Each structure stands twice: as C-alpha cells, then as structure tokens.
Amino acid sequence: MKNKIKIHDVNPLRRDRRQFLKLSGMALVGTSLVFMTGCSNDDDAPSPPEEIFDLGTGDLGVLNYAYALEQLEADFYTRVVNHSNFRSTFSQNEQQVLTDLYYHEVIHRDFFNTAIGVAVSGDLTKRLPVLEFDYGNLDFGNREIVLATSKTLEDTGIAAYNGAGKLLTNPDYLLIAGKIVSVEARHASAIRNIIATGSIDGADSKSFAGDDIVDPVTGLGQALSPSEIVAAAGGFITTPFTYKEQGIG
C-alpha cells in the first residue's frame, strides 16, 4: 500500500507559499482577475503590522475571512498528520481520510493566499497575514479528541461558507466558495461517519448528515454569520484580527 505521508514543518505555510507563488505567478494570465506582479518580495516582508488587521470590506473581507478559516483547518491537520503517534493512533483508512483532508485544506489555504494576492492587485497589506494558532492542551495523539475537533472544524466550515455566500457580489468568487464548501461537507460526512462507526460520541449511522447539522424539518444545512463563526473557531486563533464590516472586534 502506498500511503506515504510527507513530514512537513509544523507550520509549512511560508515555505510552501513561497514555492506556490513563484510557480503560480506564471499561470495568472488571461482571467477576469487582474494579476499584478510584485508579489516576489512579499514573503520576506516584516510581519505583523502594528495595528490589528481588519479583514476588509465587500468581497475582499469575505475572501480574507475564508482564508482565516482555511489557515486554521490546514494548520490543524498539519499537526494531526505530523504527530509522532499518527500511525499508531489511527487505522489505515482513517489515516487516508485525515491525510486527504490535510492535502485539501493546505491546497485551499494556499489557493486563497494567491487568489487574494491577485484580488488586491498585489497590495498585500490588504491580505490577511499568516495567522498563529494555539490549541491549548489539545492532545493531537488522542483519536477521539482529534476526530471531535475535526468534526467541529468541518461543520463550522460548512456553516461559515453557507452564511457568507450572500455577502459576495462577484459571481466568480461565489462559484469558488461553492466549489470549496461542498468539499468541506464531504469531509464532515466522512469524519462524522468515522466517529459513528467507531461508536464514539453516541453517534449513529445517520450522523453523516445528522439532525444536529441538517434541520430535520426543512432539510437545510447550517448557515452562520461571521460573528458566530469567529466566536466559535476564533478561540484557536491567537493572531488578533477584526472584521468591522461584519461587526467582529
């Protein structure tokens, strides 16, 4: 079985991002997005700025908001798959799922990093900086805790994208958000099923789309506002930021 997991730095963003930007700079042509060069020297810009970063207004604010959530998810799974007990803690199937989630979330994160750089025409002071995270005493070697946290993050991601879609005005961005939110839902379903089949948490065979995330009367999934999401997921994020347009901070 080929199931190799590359060991990355705990926070591989800077290295990956440098490579990503270098490569993708070549590809950013002929789109509805206007690409401006000038990102080549951004990596080494001194961070963080003195004042607290605000996510911004309009579509940019939503993109930065999504970028914050993807940074959190990517960081979480990076820690999960790099934990020294990863292989002994999770079954082979679970390792495959968590590794895929790690790949997907890092790709989402790096995609937003570049896409926002394009959307702000290279003015990277408007792009959310690299965030730092603190998980307190969360035990990344504990199967139940990792899965429960993963479930929370994926459920939160779905509700966040569903709630933020209406804040977008550019249909291209709405489509991209749509492409990502359904993948988050696919993740949530898989993690919830792993928990259910492992008989953790009292979950049952319906929990892949349980009544706790799909209203049993209307059949609608959750949609939450940015202020509700930041209140929930923000506890992990130690880098302060505000989202004044959405009443956060």
Added chain:
Amino acid sequence: MNIIKIMDYLSDSELMNTKSSRRDSFGHIKTLGKNVAMASIPFGLAATSTKTRATTLSMASSMMMADPLDILNFALTLEYLERNFYQMGLDTNGLIPAEDRPTFAQISKHETSHVEFLLSALGDDAVSEPTFDFTGGSLNLDTFSNYQTFLALSQGFEDTGVRAYKGQAGGLIDNADLLTYALQIHSVEALHASQVRRMRGEKGWITKSENTLPGAFSAIYGGATPESNTVQGGVDLSGLFNDLGGNNAVTESFDEPLTMDEVNAIASIFIVP
C-alpha cells in the same frame, strides 16, 4: 480558550437552530415559508433594492443565468427525482440491507423536505412532478433488484445534485435569502454524496473525473468544467502540490459546476417524456 468551551458554544447554537420542539418547528417552517414567499414575489425588485451595490457587477453574469423562478423549478425537478428514487428504494422489500436502511431513511427525509420547501417557495409557479423511470428506459437498469445498481445511481444523483446547485448559485446572487437556502441544500447533497460514495468503496471526494458508474453516466463527472479541472480563479494548480497529493488532491479539493443543460441531459434519462 479550550476545545470544550468551543464545542459547548457550537452545540448551543446547533440547539438554537435545529433542536426545536415540534411546535417550534412548525413555527419555524412557517416563518421560512413566509420569507421565501416574500423573496419570491419581487424577483425583479430584489436586484435593484436589496443589493444595489451588486447590480452592476453581477449583471453581466446574471444575464447569462436563468432567472430565479427557473432555477427553483429546476431544483424542484431534481428533488422530485431524488425523493421518488429513495422512496421507491425504501419501499422495495429486500433491496436495502437492514444496516443501511437508517442511512437511506435519513437521505430520503432530507429530499422530501427539499421538495416541500421548494413547493412552498414556488407556490402556484411550481412545475408538476414528472413520471420517473429509474431503469433508464432502454438502459434497462436493474435499479430496484440489484443493490449495487441502486447505490451507483444514488451516488450519481447526489453528485449531480451538488454540481447542479453549484452551477446555479450565480443566478441567485442578487437575492440573499434564496441564495442562502440554495447553499444550505447544496451542502446537504454533498454530505449525502460523500456517504454514498464511501458505501461504494470510493473516496467521499471526487478524484479527477474518475467514474465507476454505468458507462452511460460519464456526463455526471464531465461537462464544460469537468471534475478533472485544475484551474481555479484563473490559477492553474496542476503540478503545484506534488508532495501534497498532487493533481489528484487538487481535483478533490474543488467540486465543479454543471450547467442547467448538462444536468437536464442527465436527469432526462430517468424522466418519461
């Protein structure tokens, strides 16, 4: 902040959102129905009043999209199809193994709710229900006598549903309420799709356009923007993540839309003309 507190917060908000009493639930759907009804009347007005800031930007794109009424009826037709499919599956003795029945009962419950929700939104404008033939006419599929065929079609319908709603979101961009409802249904179809795919021994996410369904259904993962697409927002992501799952992971990370015509072509296989 510790994880327990975060979980507490989420379960509280879940409680507020969904764990209402039966009585509250009826109140909820009534409110919802009212909101939708209000939203559905001034389609034309919505574009000029609620989101003036968006009008200019989205106009060009919206002109190429169907109008909200057509989109809701398009969605209703798909939901009719799914509702019928699962109801017939659950009603067929011996088809679905006992251990899988709760899964399909849950999916069926949602599809029925989606039909009712769209009917209440559309009122007199709702299209009537077509007659379905899940053998696919000349394809002569053994849909209700072979569980594997039933599972394959379920996967196809759910993945098509995800792609169909995604393709129409842009047409609802000027109507915040309708857009949000559509997104809320869209994500539920994806929860279903992931589950059914895994029941078939596949990954919950779509790798390239790999297709293990009957050959006639390759369109489910194809289309003008096939699931093998690696260009997102003008950025070609292929080859950029070679030590992070490569292009397989890139295509898995983004689901792609189907156009209305593409979806109708797939659905029409199962609709008696």
